[in-house]
Amino acid sequence: MRTAAFWLLPPVFCLWLYWFGLLSWFQRDDFAWLGLRLRVYDFSSLLHAVFAPMAQGTIRPWSERLFFMVFSSIFGLEALPYRICVFLTQFANLALLGSITRRLTGSWAAGLLASLLWVANPALSVPLSWTSAFNQILCGFFLLLAFHLFLRYTETGEKSYYYWQWAVFLLGFGALEINLVYPALAASYAFLYARKYFLRTLPMLPVSALYVVVHRLNAPEVVSPLYMMHWDLHMAGTFWKYWTWAFGVARLAELRPLPQWLVPAATALLTMALLGFALWKLRRGQPLGLFFLAWFVIVIAPVLPLRDNVSDYYLTLPTIGLAMLAGWAIASSRKAGRLLCAASIALAGVYLYGSLPVGRAVARWHYEQGRGIQTVVRGVERAQQLHPGKLILLNGVTNDVFWAGISDRPFGLVGAEHVYLVPGSETQILPRPEYGPVEPFIAPPELARRALKHGLAVVYQVGPDKLRNITNHFTIWVVPTWPVSQPRHVDAGQKIFEDLFGGQWHPLEGSYRWMGKRGAVSIAGPQTEGEKLYLAGFCPKEQLREGPLNVKVTAGGVFLGSKTIQNAGQFELAYSLPSKLIGQERIEVVVEVPRTISTPSDTRELGLAFGTFSVR
């Protein structure tokens, strides 16, 4: 019975607490990882996809690259198998943690309690609800397994454990960079408890150091302010913040109003209890508490310089140390009299009171976020099947759904490339500059209007569980309220812009349109100083037989200049726009080439084939 409880209770508790996490769908960074597979077309691109530094220079082949690539190739956008994999890994972590704590303390109750207390920590709610944070769970597995093997080595002296520990340690680098702390964990334990093995832990230190050097050399320069390292006194403040968060109540205060005194009081009580217990044990010749505290400090240390990116899930692995210490303390209190036993249970109650609601709420929040983005992505997938080739416009996208996934461009995963939010949606989305601009996701009004007019777009209302086609309703009631304007980007290959072309233009062919010797197109004037007019198209080699081709451009009656095309193939020409054109609603751009060509099979007079005209 006791054995069954020891192994089964933590996973059952984990499932109960994070049930919504098990069921949550993909969100945010998940879509980038899900799309990675689509970028693999040969062995070289496979190696690049698996090992090239991405997203702040991280290289996590097991927990991100291969995990998503393998699972997405088998299960596609079915999230459940991914989530089951995450949970099974976490169950293995709980078994390892229980086993390690039991071996260290000699108490099965301490092992059980350590696992339960760790599960309860709100820091786990994100990794257990968001698939991209699997790296924390998998790194935990490598750290715990390596340490478990080291422990077995110190207990038995069998070298095979030592070598396996090495293998697991090295593999751990493929899960998360935090793995580099492992040598410090093993060394600190050996120094305190198994001194004769201390030297055997040291060869791992240069491996971690080498990893840091190699990683730094290969990772691109960090540009996001969120991931800038600040090696200064702020690290102490960041440490304190993580320390208070680790006890749960501070996190609960962010979720619901609590009496002001409660957070500092609960944090102080739990801090004093843990430190007091560790010191008391130390005075009795048991420095194990110091090792548990060292676990927290060592594992949190690498993220302390990230002053502007203090994230609760960074506590996932450090809190293992506190859970072991607290489990040991509660288990020990059983033999220290009723008063201390009651006190330890009361303190555990305070911790659970602060932690459990947060863990559940965060998992629920991820589940709801996932449902929202799932509705949109699945709906767009269906809409794309029903209206192939049409522009899909989404109305009623909430701020949460936008940042939960639309900003990560998930629609390519279901074969839909041209999906935008309806014009005006930007007022619904709160800017988050750290994640990029909102504008590229909003359809320009003129483009949307033209596409709807030509029947080349559909509008869907985003509902809680499905998309609803409201194209006619939207066209009647909303489109007329949009201000009429000229587009800033005109695609010569799109029928919807046909009325903007004048002069010697030939009919549309595929995604381009041939101009004769002279052609005109209407476009919006520049909005600010320094904006240019860009012309992109194709020049056949026959056109260059008589030498380079000069392309003269006039806009709004002002001669912009003459640019030369030297090589056949794709071209892009940029012309500076004079300030007198700024703010003009509409300017006529006239393009002229000195000669045309024709072939026996095509007797038309052909100047250049154009793709796009844009002002930017």
Added chain:
Amino acid sequence: MRRLILFPAFLSILLSASCQRHDRVVVQATEENEEPELASVIHVADPRVAHQLLRGFYDVEQNSWRWTMGKFTVVLRPPAGASVKGADLQAKLSVPEAVIARLQSLRLDAKIGEFALEGETFLKAGEHTYRRAVPASVLGSDAVTVDFVLDKFLPPGNLDQRELGLVVSTIGFEAK
């Protein structure tokens, strides 16, 4: 050995429970009826009438209401007989304490097409109902747009990054 038995047992529980749940989250991805019906009264939190909120509303909060911007517009179907007897326009709204504390007063005006309805000034925070009689002459069509304008609103700032006007729960016509 026991551990070896426990693990697959757990796995099967997990899989079976999850699979049951999975069936429930399968969604009918789209609804293709292109002519959604218009309601005469809309509860702004009701997703079935979200398409009638044309402009100026933020996301639903607490499953019951939405913040508006300084201008907001809905499209409504006049109730039966409104083209003969007219109808009452009714908006159930709330002026939050934070808004009235900063702005002191708030005037709401409404327009149906080009027909302006008498405005109302709110001086106190709390629940209010804006109610105005609408003549039959402006309710002759199948649907009408109602434009609301506030004379003041909270601009994006420290309190919130959004432009905030009122909190609205229901807007609609009541037959006479």
